Amino acid sequence: MISARGLIKRYGDHTAVDGIDITVPKGQAFGFLGPNGAGKSTTMRMIGCVSPPTAGELRILGMDAATQGPAIRARLGVVPQDDTLDTELNLLENLVIYARYFGIKYKVARERARELLDFVQLSDRAESKVEALSGGMRRRLTIARSLINEPDLVMLDEPTTGLDPQARHLVWERLFRLKKRGVTLVLTTHYMDEAEQLCDRLVVMDGGKIAAEGTPRQLIETHVTREVVELRFNTEDHSAYAEKLDGAAERVEVLPDRVLLYTDDGESSVSEVHGRGLSPASVLERRATLEDVFLRLTGRTLVD
Numbered sequence: 001m002i003s004a005r006g007l008i009k010r011y012g013d014h015t016a017v018d019g020i021d022i023t024v025p026k027g028q029a030f031g032f033l034g035p036n037g038a039g040k041s042t043t044m045r046m047i048g049c050v051s052p053p054t055a056g057e058l059r060i061l062g063m064d065a066a067t068q069g070p071a072i073r074a075r076l077g078v079v080p081q082d083d084t085l086d087t088e089l090n091l092l093e094n095l096v097i098y099a100r101y102f103g104i105k106y107k108v109a110r111e112r113a114r115e116l117l118d119f120v121q122l123s124d125r126a127e128s129k130v131e132a133l134s135g136g137m138r139r140r141l142t143i144a145r146s147l148i149n150e151p152d153l154v155m156l157d158e159p160t161t162g163l164d165p166q167a168r169h170l171v172w173e174r175l176f177r178l179k180k181r182g183v184t185l186v187l188t189t190h191y192m193d194e195a196e197q198l199c200d201r202l203v204v205m206d207g208g209k210i211a212a213e214g215t216p217r218q219l220i221e222t223h224v225t226r227e228v229v230e231l232r233f234n235t236e237d238h239s240a241y242a243e244k245l246d247g248a249a250e251r252v253e254v255l256p257d258r259v260l261l262y263t264d265d266g267e268s269s270v271s272e273v274h275g276r277g278l279s280p281a282s283v284l285e286r287r288a289t290l291e292d293v294f295l296r297l298t299g300r301t302l303v304d
């Protein structure tokens with residue numbers, strides 16, 4: 001569905017995307033994980049054929065992005081970061097009008113719009129104005145809109161940013177269903193749980209480059225230990241404690257508010273902490289996550 005080789009995007013002197021390679025097969029949910037400014041949206045815009053690459057080769061749906069943009073766009077679904085719905089119109093009208101961009105006949109558009117509202121569980125709101133919808137409902141409507149041209153590939157830029165947990169789960173559940181229907185999904189996210197739950201494969205981006213790639217499980221197994229012990233001390237300066245804990249685990253990481261011990265045996269690391277005469281205010285043993293992978297690879301946390 002997507003093949004990029006040596007993809008580069010420069011804005012003046014600034015290189016936003018710095019020579020990335022990606023391959024996305026059909027039916028996969030492929031995620032770009034990374035902090036602000038990593039180059040995720042820029043990559044999505046190139047794949048969406050709205051921003052031409054400065055250099056490199058980019059093929060989407062077997063076509064060349066440089067020369068076949070309009071043909072590619074006709075077969076893509078796009079869910080932008082900010083909702084661009086027409087709030088003055090009702091839900092059905094939003095979908096039907098969008099269908100016109102694709103030259104879909106009115107009768108077909110209305111039928112599809114009804115089906116799609118059903119798919120995103122908004123049928124009972126068909127005649128309401130968009131301005132009356134919650135954030136989660138708007139997202140679902142935007143997802144419905146992205147499907148009006150029956151796309152093979154749907155691109156979602158931070159599909160659940162700003163939504164409450166329940167609204168996020170509703171969006172995820174619909175995206176799972178889309179995937180089951182064989183639609184390929186490409187998404188960007190700041191959220192490790194979203195990446196873990198939705199994505200078959202991930203690239204971790206940082207500073208315009210790909211820092212790592214794999215399934216969520218592979219990334220965790222390759223880059224971090226199985227367990228993590230989080231220690232919080234009554235102090236303003238956790239780095240002093242990190243020094244005292246040198247060698248207490250496979251790796252010791254310090255954040256402003258805690259020390260992280262990366263270990264394959266949480267219990268013995270906790271004993272080691274006490275053995276060194278240290279008394280943390282709190283101790284949390286947990287499984288390693290993508291957030292830990294990210295910290296390892298970039299030295300930063302996902303959500304600043």
Ligand SMILES: Nc1ncnc2c1ncn2[C@@H]1O[C@H](COP(=O)(O)OP(=O)(O)OP(=O)(O)O)[C@@H](O)[C@H]1O
Pocket residue numbers: 011014015016034035036037038039040041042043
């Ligand atoms: N149109 C533009 N003109 C100049 N610089 C840009 C433009 N778009 C993006 N950039 C810069 O390119 C870099 C990558 O931005 P991009 O929006 O792709 O990051 P991102 O990973 O999507 O971040 P976010 O999570 O905040 O959306 C940033 O340094 C940004 O300031």
